[in-house]
Amino acid sequence: MTDEPNRGDAATGGKARRAKAAPSSDYTAASIQVLEGLEAVRRRPGMYIGSTDVRGLHHLVWEVVDNSIDEAMAGYATTVRVIIGTDGTITVSDDGRGVPVGRHSTGKDALEVVHTVLHAGGKFGGGGYKVSGGLHGVGVSVVNALSEHLRVESARDGFVWAQEYVRGKPTMSVTKVGPAGDRRGTTTTFLADKQVFETTEYSFETISQRVRESAYLTKGIWITLIDERTDRERSFYFEGGLQSFVRHLNRNKEGLHRPIYVEKREGQTSVEVALQYNDSYTENVLAFANNINTVDGGSHVTGFRAALTSSLNDWARKAGVLKDADSSLSGDDVREGLCAVISVKLTEPQFEGQTKAKLGNAEVKGQVQTVLGERLTQYLQENPGDGRRIIEKCLTAARAREAARKARDLVIRKGVLDGLALPGKLADCQERDPAKSEIYIVEGDSAGGSAKQGRDRRFQAILPLRGKVLNVEKARLDKIVGSENVRPLIIALGAGIEGIGDSFDIAKLRYHRVIIMTDADVDGAHIRTLLLTLFYRHMPKIIENGYLYIAQPPLYRVSTGKVTKYAQSERERDKIVKEFNTKNVSVQRFKGLGEMNADQLWDTTMNPATRVLLRADIEDAAAADAIFTMLMGEKVAPRRDFIKTEARKVRNLDV
Numbered sequence: 001m002t003d004e005p006n007r008g009d010a011a012t013g014g015k016a017r018r019a020k021a022a023p024s025s026d027y028t029a030a031s032i033q034v035l036e037g038l039e040a041v042r043r044r045p046g047m048y049i050g051s052t053d054v055r056g057l058h059h060l061v062w063e064v065v066d067n068s069i070d071e072a073m074a075g076y077a078t079t080v081r082v083i084i085g086t087d088g089t090i091t092v093s094d095d096g097r098g099v100p101v102g103r104h105s106t107g108k109d110a111l112e113v114v115h116t117v118l119h120a121g122g123k124f125g126g127g128g129y130k131v132s133g134g135l136h137g138v139g140v141s142v143v144n145a146l147s148e149h150l151r152v153e154s155a156r157d158g159f160v161w162a163q164e165y166v167r168g169k170p171t172m173s174v175t176k177v178g179p180a181g182d183r184r185g186t187t188t189t190f191l192a193d194k195q196v197f198e199t200t201e202y203s204f205e206t207i208s209q210r211v212r213e214s215a216y217l218t219k220g221i222w223i224t225l226i227d228e229r230t231d232r233e234r235s236f237y238f239e240g241g242l243q244s245f246v247r248h249l250n251r252n253k254e255g256l257h258r259p260i261y262v263e264k265r266e267g268q269t270s271v272e273v274a275l276q277y278n279d280s281y282t283e284n285v286l287a288f289a290n291n292i293n294t295v296d297g298g299s300h301v302t303g304f305r306a307a308l309t310s311s312l313n314d315w316a317r318k319a320g321v322l323k324d325a326d327s328s329l330s331g332d333d334v335r336e337g338l339c340a341v342i343s344v345k346l347t348e349p350q351f352e353g354q355t356k357a358k359l360g361n362a363e364v365k366g367q368v369q370t371v372l373g374e375r376l377t378q379y380l381q382e383n384p385g386d387g388r389r390i391i392e393k394c395l396t397a398a399r400a401r402e403a404a405r406k407a408r409d410l411v412i413r414k415g416v417l418d419g420l421a422l423p424g425k426l427a428d429c430q431e432r433d434p435a436k437s438e439i440y441i442v443e444g445d446s447a448g449g450s451a452k453q454g455r456d457r458r459f460q461a462i463l464p465l466r467g468k469v470l471n472v473e474k475a476r477l478d479k480i481v482g483s484e485n486v487r488p489l490i491i492a493l494g495a496g497i498e499g500i501g502d503s504f505d506i507a508k509l510r511y512h513r514v515i516i517m518t519d520a521d522v523d524g525a526h527i528r529t530l531l532l533t534l535f536y537r538h539m540p541k542i543i544e545n546g547y548l549y550i551a552q553p554p555l556y557r558v559s560t561g562k563v564t565k566y567a568q569s570e571r572e573r574d575k576i577v578k579e580f581n582t583k584n585v586s587v588q589r590f591k592g593l594g595e596m597n598a599d600q601l602w603d604t605t606m607n608p609a610t611r612v613l614l615r616a617d618i619e620d621a622a623a624a625d626a627i628f629t630m631l632m633g634e635k636v637a638p639r640r641d642f643i644k645t646e647a648r649k650v651r652n653l654d655v
Contacts, residue, residue: 040118069291080223091189115140160179163175212236213293222237243259287301287341297358299361299364301342303369308376312329314377337393423492431459438511439492442465443464543617548616
């Protein structure tokens with residue numbers, strides 16, 4: 001979760017924006033700037049690492065680690081070591097070939113060129129690497145530019161060579177610092193620049209998840225992560241590669257068969273896929289290109305889906321499971337309960353955007369489709385029992401999807417006929433521009449009443465929900481669409497729900513701030529979790545686009561009669577009481593939003609000038625899927641183990 005800054009435009013009740021400055025007419029040749037060296041990176045870091053928040057900070061780690069992984073993919077490294085230092089540094093070392101040293105055609109040492117010149121490296125032209133995941137000569141120089149201090153040591157040719165930099169500029173020449181002995185490879189230590197980043201606090205779990213993925217994707221590599229701040233250490237080594245990855249992703253679910261695996265080279269592309277169906281109702285497909293997680297998919301995912309749909313339909317008809325009169329299974333039908341990992345490795349990957357969210361190589365679609373289609377057909381022929389279980393799962397999904405489509409169409413038709421296109425409980429706002437509108441999803445009519453009275457009706461809509469929200473982790477699509485709690489929310493938001501053809505359209509979303517506002521107690525937390533599960537599983541684009549928020553209502557009202565302050569925790573309450581410095585203090589604990597007066601709710605939780613909102617983000621898809629499955633899924637044992645493990649960390653228990 002990330003804090004949402006307060007907004008100061010008129011649409012949200014804040015102050016009007018400043019008038020624009022008059023444009024300058026002095027636009028001459030002297031106005032054209034040329035940024036030398038790495039200055040462009042420091043001036044516009046977001047262009048190279050996406051952002052300067054916690055994501056951008058961790059992106060620095062990925063760039064250095066990916067260089068070491070590239071050595072492993074090329075067959076030259078077997079171990080990678082990542083250390084989070086107590087001083088805020090990150091150290092990444094490997095036992096690969098080491099960065100080349102010696103005079104370069106530019107007149108500088110090759111080691112210095114790699115670290116100080118954009119688009120310089122061994123990943124162009126195929127001479128140094130056949131496949132790579134780094135930023136192709138951009139990565140390590142960008143890390144250097146955005147670091148207060150960076151030191152690199154290269155052990156090769158019998159010696160250790162080193163150079164140090166401050167904010168991208170060398171402070172020493174490349175120097176031979178001693179004999180290498182048995183040591184080989186590259187060691188990089190850097191300190192992220194506090195002048196650039198909003199935070200320099202690394203997450204052990206975030207880095208752990210990323211290096212775990214790298215270990216799965218590169219069979220036979222040993223990766224060790226050490227956190228010197230907390231004296232924690234984890235090591236990762238997976239001989240099974242993607243098959244181990246799929247088993248890990250499905251560990252809290254029941255698999256319908258053993259993982260189906262294929263690894264084959266097609267043309268200039270290495271294709272590796274592992275997949276397994278489970279007893280859940282959701283799809284979990286992770287795709288990688290040269291070990292880069294392509295979260296927005298691309299041609300390899302398109303090829304995978306085409307092979308899956310066509311192969312299952314062809315086998316089902318030949319086996320007689322699908323009759324001539326039956327409709328073919330759709331892509332949505334064959335992906336329910338599917339867990340898969342796709343990994344392609346190619347010499348010239350074409351990514352859309354610097355941060356590589358989507359693979360664009362058109363030829364990869366056909367290559368993946370051919371490789372997976374052949375293997376899947378062979379597996380189904382050799383394992384007809386597994387094939388029938390998979391097809392029966394798909395047919396059940398198809399029936400549920402058809403029932404959901406009919407329920408949705410019925411709701412839409414009734415709404416149009418009755419003139420009630422929007423739910424009756426919804427108190428809509430006057431604003432029609434989604435970018436300026438927000439909706440509060442609140443629990444119960446009592447809280448809904450306070451929110452409706454306290455809101456600014458110009459841009460704030462209120463939708464009260466009655467009773468517990470359906471746990472969609474355990475429900476099929478038809479039950480979800482028919483739910484008395486979920487259906488009004490789907491209609492109010494206006495974008496539809498994923499899983500029924502192409503019925504979800506983010507462009508039709510009626511509000512660009514969807515705010516969950518529940519009581520600050522256990523019941524409120526439960527409802528909030530149920531709603532988050534709904535959004536993550538069936539409306540993920542709302543989260544991905546940064547439109548989902550969580551309100552932060554106070555727990556306490558602390559007053560001396562003349563002065564009133566609010567606290568969101570016991571610690572904050574005690575601090576306020578101490579600041580007042582008198583025993584004439586009144587402390588009120590709010591048991592629910594309905595206990596707050598309308599003006600109190602506005603002042604503390606709904607006023608854009610004073611409120612605090614947490615924005616919901618998905619930092620790691622695999623980790624998010626695992627936590628939702630564990631906490632909200634059918635299996636009790638993983639949830640019980642989690643509670644036992646985490647119970648000792650609880651400080652404030654509301655029972």
